[in-house]
Amino acid sequence: MRSVKHLRNAAAVPASARRCLIAVALATIAACSSFLPRSETLTDSPWQSFEEAQRTFDQIIPHTTTVVDLKRLKLDPASNPNVTILSYSDVLRRFIPSPSIDAKSLDPGIQECLRAATRCQGYEVDHKVLKRDRYGNFWADIFNFKRKVDIVGWRFNAVVLITDELVVYKLTGGQPAIHEHEESKNPLGPFQGAGEALFR
Secondary structure (H helix, E strand, O other): OHHHHHHHHHHHOHHHHHHHHHHHHHHHHHHHHHOOOEEEEOOOOOOOOHHHHHHHHHOOOOOOOEHHHHHHOOOOOOOOOOEEEEOHHHHHHHHOOOOOOOHHHOOHHHHHHHHOHHHEEEEEEEEEEEEEEEEOOHHHHHOOOEEEEEEEEEEEEEEEEEEOOEEEEEEEEEEEEEEEEEEEEOOOHHHHHHHHHHOO
């Protein structure tokens, strides 16, 4: 009788204990996931969002905005690492990459810059902000069996053509919202590289 009673008590207690263990396990998994690495790709920039960058370029008016005005808008290659200077040759290759392209079909501002030859230059902006968050099973990720990455951010690019210190053309584009998922599986986990090397 005593052994039967003991078994009944032992069976009654684990019900609440199991719930506690499950709660602890879930909390541990959540905590482990938060330990996964995170990274961010960006460069110093006066813009915190795609919309903010677009508003800056909306202030640029061809045949009115000058190089001095561009500096006021923080579009100065000397201080803004996102701005690249395009030479006349760069502009020519960008807009007439093939002899089959008729220059007369291009925007009048582009034609004006090309006619100016060496007095023509451009500013190119390519700004990207990407945040990479790894999520999922901590142990599968850390031992390289399965890795999931959530990528969010935005990208803004633009071209401004300048002739004799005066803007004659502008073009903007990019991706206001980037949201991608990456997933990689390695059956051999941490030995994946060594396994592949054996079959080379």
